[in-house]
Amino acid sequence: MAILTVDDSTTIRRIVKRSVDEMGLEILEAADGAQALKLLEENGPSIQLVLLDWNMPGMSGLDVLRAMKADARFKDIVVMMLTSEADQNCVVDALKAGAQNYLTKPFDGKMLTLKIQESLGLAAKA
Amino acid sequence: MSIEVALVDFPRIQEQIATRLLADYNATVHPLTHGEAAERLSMFNLALYFWPDSGREVAQRLRALKSGEGAQSVPVVLVTSEVGRRAAEAVIGPDGAVDLLVTPLQPHVVSRKLAALLGVKRDTEPPRMDAAHITPFVDGTVDTLKQMAGMSCTRTNLSLRMDGHNRGDISGTMGLLGKTEGFVAVVFREALARKLVCRMLQINPGEETDEDIRDGVGELMNIIAGAAKAELANTEHSFSFSLPAVIVGGPHTVGQIRGVPVVVIAFDAEGDAFEVMVCMVPNRRA
Numbered sequence A: 001m002a003i004l005t006v007d008d009s010t011t012i013r014r015i016v017k018r019s020v021d022e023m024g025l026e027i028l029e030a031a032d033g034a035q036a037l038k039l040l041e042e043n044g045p046s047i048q049l050v051l052l053d054w055n056m057p058g059m060s061g062l063d064v065l066r067a068m069k070a071d072a073r074f075k076d077i078v079v080m081m082l083t084s085e086a087d088q089n090c091v092v093d094a095l096k097a098g099a100q101n102y103l104t105k106p107f108d109g110k111m112l113t114l115k116i117q118e119s120l121g122l123a124a125k126a
Numbered sequence B: 001m002s003i004e005v006a007l008v009d010f011p012r013i014q015e016q017i018a019t020r021l022l023a024d025y026n027a028t029v030h031p032l033t034h035g036e037a038a039e040r041l042s043m044f045n046l047a048l049y050f051w052p053d054s055g056r057e058v059a060q061r062l063r064a065l066k067s068g069e070g071a072q073s074v075p076v077v078l079v080t081s082e083v084g085r086r087a088a089e090a091v092i093g094p095d096g097a098v099d100l101l102v103t104p105l106q107p108h109v110v111s112r113k114l115a116a117l118l119g120v121k122r123d124t125e126p127p128r129m130d131a132a133h134i135t136p137f138v139d140g141t142v143d144t145l146k147q148m149a150g151m152s153c154t155r156t157n158l159s160l161r162m163d164g165h166n167r168g169d170i171s172g173t174m175g176l177l178g179k180t181e182g183f184v185a186v187v188f189r190e191a192l193a194r195k196l197v198c199r200m201l202q203i204n205p206g207e208e209t210d211e212d213i214r215d216g217v218g219e220l221m222n223i224i225a226g227a228a229k230a231e232l233a234n235t236e237h238s239f240s241f242s243l244p245a246v247i248v249g250g251p252h253t254v255g256q257i258r259g260v261p262v263v264v265i266a267f268d269a270e271g272d273a274f275e276v277m278v279c280m281v282p283n284r285r286a
Helices: A010-022 A033-046 A061-069 A088-097 A109-125 B012-025 B034-043 B058-065 B085-089 B107-118 B131-149 B190-201 B210-232
Strands: A002-006 A026-030 A047-052 A078-083 A101-104 B003-008 B027-032 B046-050 B076-080 B099-102 B154-161 B170-178 B180-188 B239-241 B245-248 B262-269 B272-282
Touching (some): A010 A109, A010 B190, A010 B210, A101 A109, B003 B012, B012 B027, B034 B058, B076 B085, B085 B099, B131 B190, B180 B190, B180 B210
Parallel strands (some): B003 B027
């Protein structure tokens, strides 16, 4: 079971990796949307959760989310937005596009772990 | 309405500042010597006469300036420093200067005086230190450092600066666009930036790389702006933002909008000072 973190910030990817490592899970990292879709193509069946930033160069997180939900191979993978876009309109847009969970930056390590566990619970039920 | 303004005897730096401020009033600026201005003062709607601190002949020089045909009706505003204020005030009156501007020139003062003298207004009034659009940046900064780095910080001061120049070592900056436009920046000294990034990454001091610092500062800026954006959504100050850019090496300028002051929010983070700079103006195209 793997978690894919998609964020153009290496700082955020390293923070996420630390939390996921502590949970004993495998982590895959992508710095942009195109790289994320490539990793999904290569590792799709093993990825249970995608943590997705919103503002990235190239494809936005919302673009990646829509691409995933439009692809039968990836549409059931649980997506949690992990973004500084805390505006309620963005939250609604992401949930409408198929995101199952949403965590806004800033966050502390405990909240991140809790939200990942919550999202994995959703993934287990899917 | 276009106004013609003579800048008389202005030193180069003061001329640049005045030109920048007056451009927002659709003014055409003419830098002139005293002699040149005295010959054709009647051609202008307004004259700003720079009076040096050490000058003693201000009354005579003013009379000479206004001696030409039609020149008496042209308002002359003296521009001087705080040191020269007293001498300049003495020649304000019916036969002298109509008013006085003290350097450094402040946009809101220039705005008020131009409105009174010529009935012109700046296209977009410069922002004041309005809590409605500054508080979200303060709160966002405090919350971001607390949650991401476990670091407490408090606001220590609030001031206005005429440009985005600063003495920091590393800045994260983002462009803002929406109902308001401008930029926001967070400015650190290198030691604090390194401390913050080490705490965020939970690594020991000295293990961080320069790239870690760049990325960490950019991400902090991104998160602070995101928090403020959410608070200001659905208000007259709402905005979207660009991806963060990071500037390394000081002193440097993070951004500037001509004639618009930058609100500088000073913070103390466990003994280290840093600043958040916010520059926002209404977007008339939105």
